Amino acid sequence: MAWQLDNDRPIYLQLMERIQRDIVSGRYHAGDKLPSVRDLALEAAVNPNTMQKALSELERSGLVYSQRTSGRFITEDTKMLEKLKNDLAGEHIREFLEKMKHLGFPQQEIMELVEQTLKEENK
Amino acid sequence: MLGKLIKHDLKALYRLMIPLHLLVLLAGLGVRFILNIRLYDKIPNAMFGLLIAGYILIMTIVPFVTVFALCWRFYKNLFTDEGYLTLTLPVTPNQHLLSKLISGIIWMLFDYAALILCIVLPVTIPDILAQSDQILAEMDEVLEMSSVTFFTLMFVIGLVSCVVNTLFYYVCIAIGQLFSKHRVIAAVIMYFAISTVLSTLNSAALLIAGFFPSAGGFPFFAIGSENLNTGYAAAPIIIKSCWFGIICMVIQGIASYAGTLYIMKKKINLE
Amino acid sequence: MKPIIECRSLSKKYGEFYALNNLTLSLGRGEIVGLLGPNGSGKSTLIKLVNGLLTPTLGDILIDGMRPGVESKKIVSYLPERTYLSGHRKVKDLIEYFDDFYDNFSKERAYDMLSHLEINPGARLKTLSKGTCEKVQLILVMSREADLYILDEPIGGVDPAARDYILNTILTNYNENATILISTHLIHDIENVLDRVIFIRNGQVVMNTSVDDIRMEQGKSVDTLFREVFRC
Numbered sequence: 001m002a003w004q005l006d007n008d009r010p011i012y013l014q015l016m017e018r019i020q021r022d023i024v025s026g027r028y029h030a031g032d033k034l035p036s037v038r039d040l041a042l043e044a045a046v047n048p049n050t051m052q053k054a055l056s057e058l059e060r061s062g063l064v065y066s067q068r069t070s071g072r073f074i075t076e077d078t079k080m081l082e083k084l085k086n087d088l089a090g091e092h093i094r095e096f097l098e099k100m101k102h103l104g105f106p107q108q109e110i111m112e113l114v115e116q117t118l119k120e121e122n123k
Numbered sequence: 124m125l126g127k128l129i130k131h132d133l134k135a136l137y138r139l140m141i142p143l144h145l146l147v148l149l150a151g152l153g154v155r156f157i158l159n160i161r162l163y164d165k166i167p168n169a170m171f172g173l174l175i176a177g178y179i180l181i182m183t184i185v186p187f188v189t190v191f192a193l194c195w196r197f198y199k200n201l202f203t204d205e206g207y208l209t210l211t212l213p214v215t216p217n218q219h220l221l222s223k224l225i226s227g228i229i230w231m232l233f234d235y236a237a238l239i240l241c242i243v244l245p246v247t248i249p250d251i252l253a254q255s256d257q258i259l260a261e262m263d264e265v266l267e268m269s270s271v272t273f274f275t276l277m278f279v280i281g282l283v284s285c286v287v288n289t290l291f292y293y294v295c296i297a298i299g300q301l302f303s304k305h306r307v308i309a310a311v312i313m314y315f316a317i318s319t320v321l322s323t324l325n326s327a328a329l330l331i332a333g334f335f336p337s338a339g340g341f342p343f344f345a346i347g348s349e350n351l352n353t354g355y356a357a358a359p360i361i362i363k364s365c366w367f368g369i370i371c372m373v374i375q376g377i378a379s380y381a382g383t384l385y386i387m388k389k390k391i392n393l394e
Numbered sequence: 395m396k397p398i399i400e401c402r403s404l405s406k407k408y409g410e411f412y413a414l415n416n417l418t419l420s421l422g423r424g425e426i427v428g429l430l431g432p433n434g435s436g437k438s439t440l441i442k443l444v445n446g447l448l449t450p451t452l453g454d455i456l457i458d459g460m461r462p463g464v465e466s467k468k469i470v471s472y473l474p475e476r477t478y479l480s481g482h483r484k485v486k487d488l489i490e491y492f493d494d495f496y497d498n499f500s501k502e503r504a505y506d507m508l509s510h511l512e513i514n515p516g517a518r519l520k521t522l523s524k525g526t527c528e529k530v531q532l533i534l535v536m537s538r539e540a541d542l543y544i545l546d547e548p549i550g551g552v553d554p555a556a557r558d559y560i561l562n563t564i565l566t567n568y569n570e571n572a573t574i575l576i577s578t579h580l581i582h583d584i585e586n587v588l589d590r591v592i593f594i595r596n597g598q599v600v601m602n603t604s605v606d607d608i609r610m611e612q613g614k615s616v617d618t619l620f621r622e623v624f625r626c
Contacts, residue, residue: 002558002586005586007585007614007615007617007618008609008613008614008615008618009609009613010606010609010610011586011605011606011609012606038565038566041565042562042565042566044586045558045561045562045565045586045587046586046587047426047565047586047587047588047589048565048568048570049424049425049426049570049589050586050589050605050606053606124495127494127495130494131491131494138482204474204476204477204478204480205478205480206447206478207447207472207474207476207478208474208478210445210446210447211445211446211447211467211470211472212467212495212496213464213465213467213468213495213496214464214467214495215463215464388449389449391447391448393442393447394476
C-alpha cells in the first residue's frame with residue numbers, strides 16, 4: 001500500500017517523517033538495516049530520487065548512517081532514538097494543546113479531561 | 124537490420140500467401156487433370172465451362188489479392204498505429220522502404236511463378252505437347268515473330284512490372300497518407316490519377332517516337348530486320364515498344380522510389 | 395554530460411498553426427519528468443519530434459547530442475499513446491521482434507513481468523483486452539535498458555489497480571542514469587513519482603520546476619498549481 005502523503009508539503013519531508021515514525025514505533029530497531037532506496041520507494045510509491053533525498057537528510061541528522069557497501073542502518077545511539085521519541089511526543093502534545101486552546105479550554109481543565117479519558121479507557 | 128526487416132515483412136504475409144498460391148497451383152493441376160482425362164467429353168459443356176471459369180477466376184483474383192495484401196501491409200505497418208512501433212525502430216527510412224520493396228518483390232515473383240505454373244501445367248499435357256511444333260508455328264505466324272522472343276519479352280516485362288508496380292503502389296499509399304482523412308481512398312484516387320497521366324504521357328511519347336506509323340508519327344527508330352514476316356512489319360514495332368515500355372517503367376520505378384523515400388523521411392503523418 | 399533532450403527554438407507548423415512555437419528546453423539525466431499541458435498544447439508534437447516521427451519546421455532538437463535518427467532511436471524507448479498491438483501475432487512474437495531490433499532489450503525481464511501478471515506469452519494479441527494490451531506494451535518498453543523513456547499517457551484509460559501496477563513497473567525498472575518523460579493529464583495519480591514537471595501551453599514551455607520546489611515555495615500540489623495555471 002502506497003504511503004499516505006499530503007498534497008501541500010514537499011514529499012521528501014513527509015517521507016522523512018514517516019521513517020522517523022516507523023523507527024519510534026518500533027518497526028525498525030537501533031542498528032537495523034533499512035531496505036534499499038528502491039524498495040522503500042516502491043513501498044511508498046514515490047520517485048527513488050525523492051526517497052534518496054529523504055534518506056540523505058536523515059543521514060545528515062545522524063538518525064541513519066550508511067556503510068558504503070552494505071547499505072543504510074538505523075543509528076545505534078539509543079540516546080538519540082530516545083530523544084527523537086520525546087521530540088515527536090512533544091510535537092503531538094503541543095499540537096493537541098493548541099487545538100484544545102482553540103476550543104477554549106484552560107490548562108487545568110485540559111488536564112482533568114485527559115485524566116478522565118484515560119481512566120475510562122483503562123476500565 | 125535490413126535482413127531482419129525483410130524477415131518480419133515476409134512473416135507478416137506468409138499465412139495468407141502460401142495458402143492462396145497453393146490454391147493457384149491446385150487450380151492449375153486440376154485443369155491439367157481435367158484435360159488429361161478428357162473430362163470435357165464426359166460431362167455437360169456447361170459444367171466444363173463452369174470449371175474453366177473457376178480456374179480463370181482464381182487466376183484473376185489471386186494476383187489482385189496479392190497486390191492488395193502487399194499494399195495493406197505497407198500502409199498498416201508504416202502509416203497506421205503500427206507505424207509508432209515500426210518507424211521508431213533503429214532503422215533508416217531507406218531500409219524500411221527496401222525491406223518493403225524486396226519482400227514485396229518476393230511475393231510478387233511468388234505470385235508470378237504460381238500463375239505461370241498455373242498456365243503451363245494445363246498446356247503441357249501430352250495431347251498438346253504432341254502437337255507443340257504445329258502450335259508454335261501457328262503462334263509465330265499470328266505474332267509475326269518467334270514465339271520464344273515473344274514469351275521472353277513478356278516474361279521480362281512481367282518481371283520489371285512486378286518491381287515497378289510494387290513501387291508505384293507504395294508511392295500512391297505514401298501520398299495518400301499525407302491527407303488527414305480518408306487516406307486509403309486518397310491513395311486509390313492517387314493511383315488512378317497518376318496512372319492516367321502516365322499512360323497518356325506514355326502514348327504521347329510512343330506517338331512522337333513513331334511507333335504508330337499509321338498515326339503519322341516520325342519513325343525515329345530504325346526498324347530491325349529480325350522480323351519473320353515479309354508483310355506489314357508489326358513485330359519490330361512490338362519489340363521496340365516493349366523496350367520503350369520497359370525504359371518508361373524503370374523511370375517510373377525510380378521516381379516512385381525517390382518519392383516514397385522523400386515522404387518517409389520528411390512527411391510522415393501518423394494520426 | 396550532454397542533456398538527454400535539448401530543444402533550441404523548436405517550431406513545428408501545421409499549415410498556419412504552430413503546434414510548437416519557438417520552444418526551448420533542456421532535460422538532464424536521472425529524473426522522472428512530467429510533461430503536462432492541456433489538449434492541443436503541443437505535448438504530442440514534442441514527443442513525435444523526439445522520436446523522429448515528425449521533422450521540425452524550424453529550430454533544432456537533439457537527443458543526447460544527436461538529431462533524431464537511427465542512433466537516437468537505439469537509446470529512446472517509446473510508449474505511444476496508441477496501441478500498436480493487433481492481429482494474429484502472439485505476445486512472444488512481439489518479444490522476438492523487440493529482441494531482434496533492440497540490442498538493449500532484455501527478454502528475461504519481459505518474460506518475468508509477463509509471468510508476474512499471468513499473461514500467457516502464447517496468447518494472440520487480438521484476444522487480449524485493451525488493458526492487457528497496454529500492460530504488454532509497457533512491459534516491452536520498460537524491458538529495454540534505455541537512456542530515455544517516453545511514456546505518452548501511460549495511465550490513461552486503465553483502472554486504478556492497473557494504474558498502480560503501471561507506476562510500480564515504471565519505478566521498478568527505472569535506473570538512475572535514465573530519464574523518464576511521462577506525458578499525462580492525470581497529474582494527481584503520478585505526482586508522487588515525479589522529480590520535475592514541465593508545463594506546456596500553446597507550444598511553449600511555461601514552467602519547468604522540481605516538484606519539491608513547487609510544494610516548498612507555493613505550498614500546493616502540482617495538481618492544484620496546474621489547475622490554477624491552466625484555468626479556463
